[in-house]
Amino acid sequence: MPTLSDSIVSSSSRKLAIRVRPDLKARRQRYQGRVYWVVKDPVGLQYFRFEEEEFAILQMLDGDSSLDEIAERFEADFPPQTIRVEELQNFIGMLHRSGLVLSDSPGQGTQLKERRDERKRKELIGAASNILAFRFRGFDPERILNWLLPVGRFFFSGPMTAFNLLLVSCALTLVMVEFDLFRSRLPSFHTFFNAQNWLALGATLAVTKVLHEFGHGLSCKHFGGECHEMGVMFLVLTPCLYCNVSDSWMLPSRWKRAAIGAAGMYVEVVLASIATFVWWFSEPGWLNYICLNVMFVSSVSTIMFNANPLLRYDGYYILSDLMEVPNLRQKATDILNRKLRKWCLGLEEPDDPFLPKRHQALFALFTVASFLYRWVVLLSILYFLNKVFEPYGLKVIGQTIAMASIWGLFAAPLWKGYQFFKVPGRLTKMKRLRMYVTLLVVAAAFAAVLLVPLPSHVYCPFEVQPRGATSVYVDSPGRLVEVNVEAGDPVEVGQLIARLENEPLQMEILKLESQLAAYETELKSLQRLRLHDASAAMEVDVVEEKIAAAKDQLAQQRDEYARLTIKAPVSGVVIPPPPAPEHKTDPEVELPEWFGSPLDPENRGALLNPEGPRNMLCQIIDPQAWDAVMVIDQDDVDLVQEGQRVQLLLEEAAWHEFDSKIDHRATDAMDSTPMRLASTSGGPVPAQAEPDGVIRPLNTSYQATAPLDAAGGLLRSGLTGIARITTPKRTLGQRLYRYLSRTFNFEI
Incomplete structure (x- = not known):
């Protein structure tokens, strides 16, 4: 009875x-001193790397040779190596699954369809596992790249590259030398990422990434490669372009391949440098x-x-x-596994x-670092999206x-x-x-992560406000005609601050004075006549x-007129009131309202009224007494207690940190922000x-205050920043439970 080995031997002949x-298509290349062949599938745009012996076997598959003949030719070409029939069958099976060989056997169409379905299923799973970047x-x-190739050759030429590198160096030097001024001109996070800038930011990201990908494509053409695939990629919910330059693997020079990988970043850095100069001047x-958007995105x-090799982008x-x-991450992961x-x-x-023999510990560390950095980047992006969506009540999108x-x-x-x-x-x-x-070690590590108390902080915004201001x-309505102080001026009790004018009130006083004079004249006449006329005595x-x-x-009108002259009730330093917002009005329907501060020169002649939200002329403060007024979200307010340490960082003085303690935490929610x-x-x-001009919080929030040390003269009313409140230590398990209990309702 024939055995399995007999059947294999008989079929191999x-x-x-x-x-x-x-x-x-195949190209002979050298990696780390060894010869390899890179094979290109021009239909599927896939690339394979074979050792010289493997490529020789691939070339021996002519449809006429048997397995025995291929083995004999292999052993003749590569002595003293030998190969078994089973090894040949496994290798040819791999070639068939990769689509590098053709077979005349029946049933190939079914296998090809199954292979395609399996590939599409894997692509779908891969896209679903990374919704922040899918293609x-x-x-x-x-054809487009061939048309643009002259531009690409000029841009990637030696002299132009040297000029661009000089431009980048100058832009970087400008930022470093003028860093403090540079930072002061930058808008705040929420100003830059507000809804009004979303469209411009998304368009900037899309355009810069299109130029980035064309940089890859043109550089690939410039160095002799081909590019046959360009498509749409959604990067952090923004549509961009991607360009497949895998054909660079056919180039023998590693420096040219690296240059193609760096071309996109080269384009973006040049764009950012140009935008830096335009924005600055x-x-x-x-x-x-727009230039600021380009600088940020690029x-x-x-x-x-x-540029970071820990992510599978250009730097990698x-x-x-x-x-x-080749396949650095896969090989590093295999080594670690x-x-x-x-x-x-x-x-x-x-x-x-096929795995590297040297420095395997470094490859394993590379895998660990890549894993950790992917988490850092993911959490940073998710935090960024959450902060962008939060002011508009769209946190649920970020959470999803x-x-x-x-x-x-x-x-x-x-x-x-x-x-496995x-x-x-x-x-x-x-x-x-x-x-x-x-x-046991893994369980102990999880227990330590979930059960060991770790420092806990609550972060919230704050505004500097004077204490006891x-x-x-304004006690009487009138037009502001005279202001004798400016913001920051010291004043004494009773010192004149401002004077208002009310012409109708003046006319009313003159009218009353005239009436009083007439009544007094009439009274004198009646007093003379009453001795002779009884009716006059009655009047x-x-x-x-x-x-x-x-x-x-x-007397009432004169008292109201006297209140048009405003004097300082206490001694101190003058500061302007909270700025009044600008309300757009139709000049054909109603007169425009003043905005800003009544102390501003452009508001001379503005009508001030004691009724309504614009009735404050100024504030008088003690320049050494300041409070940080924090706005704490209701999700965190239960963690904050009076007496807790708080560290405060001003946006305009990020190098100086203020230490304080919370001296008051409100129990009632804020009515205005x-x-x-x-x-x-x-x-x-x-x-x-609101229509009445009051700014109301969308989320329930609470105020807390902490005194600030005015040493150094850094403080002034209206400065904002971020406060870090030190709360009792909590474990990650407690934080996870708290998050889940607040996010989901488990009550039935």
Whole structure:
């Protein structure tokens, strides 16, 4: 009875109906001193790397040779190496699955369809696991790139590259030398990322990424490669372009491959440098703001994403090319997995000839660093999106994206772990003692992470306000005609601050004085006539009553007129009141209202009224007494108590940190939001303006105050910043439970 080995031997002598695809392209290259062949599939735009022996076997597949003949030719060409029929069959099977060979056997269409469906399923799973960056294939840009190639050759030429590098150096020098002034001109976070700038920011990101990808494509053409795929990529919810320059792997020079990988960043850095100079020397306006967007998008994306080799973007491929280690991440991950299987499970695996032999510890550390940095970047992006959506009540969108993204990072390792352990016989090969020790260490690590108390802080915005300020109000309506003080001037009790004018009141006083004079003249006449005329005596009492009433009215009007002269009720320093917002009105329907501060020169002649929200003329303060007024969200207010330490950092003095303690925490929710902290003015607190001009918070918030040390003269009213309140230590388990209990309602 024939055995399995007999059947294999007999089949190996028959003609193998498999042949290499004639349209494949191959390039001979050298990696770390060894010869390899890079094979390109021009239809699927896939690339494969083979050792010289493997490529020789691929070339031997002509559809007429048998496995035995191929083995004999291989051993003749590469002595003293030998190859078994089973190894040939496995290798040819891999070639068939990769689509590099053709077969005349029936049923190939079904296998090709299954292979395509499996590939699409993996692509869909990969896209679902990373919703912050996914791609849609587009078109073949070869004709466009050929048309733009003269521009690309000029841009990537030696003299132009040297000029651009000089430009980048000058821009960087400008920023470093004028850093304090540079930082002071930057808008706040919520001003820059408010809803009005979303469209401009998204458009800037899209345009810069289009130029970035064209930089890759043109550089690939410039160095002799091809580019046949360009499509749409959604990067952090923004549509961008991507360009597939995998054809650079066909180039023998690693420096050219690295240059193609760096071309996109090169374009963006040049754009950022030009935008830096335009922004610096231009006046505020749409051009100035667009340049600021370009600076932010190009610099942040280059530093945080593209240039960092820990993420699978340009920096990763540049490092892979320069080290001559294709599939760097996969090989580093394989090294780490093999080490963990050996140390933790006691599994001994045969050496992989394709893995680097030296510095394996560094490759393993690279995998760990990549994993941790991916989490850092993901959490940073999610925090950024949450802060952008929060002022508009759209935190649920950020939370949904966070859940999907975090699940994507968890799902792949869990699935791979399941696939590893479900292999038959895998569990029996493990050393139980090592496995139990590993499980114990992992459990202890999780317990430490979840149960060990860690420092806890509550972050919230604050505004500097004077402590015990005396507000000077307008008591009588009138036009502001004279202001004798400016913001920051010292005043003494009784010193004249301002004078208002009320012409109707003056006319009323003159009218009353005239009436009083007439009544007094009439009274004198009646007093002379009453000795001879009885009726005149009766009218004296009536006129006297009129005189008394007129005197009372005149005294009231004179008292109101006196209140038009405003004097300092206490000694101190003058500061302006909270600025009045500008309300757009139709000049044909109503007169425009003044805005800003009544102390501003442009508000001379403005009508001030004691009724309404614009009745404060100024405040008089003690320049050494200041408070930080914090706005705490209701989600965190229960963690904040009086007496807790708080560290305060001003936006305009980030180098100086103020230490204080909370001396008061309100128990009632805020009715209005300080204008400078409200999202309506670019602040961090979600708020909306009511028709009466009051700015109300969108979320329930509470105020807390902490005294500030005025040493150094850094403080003035209206400065804003971020407060870090030190709260009792909490474990990660407590934080997770708190988050889940506040996010989801578990009551039935």
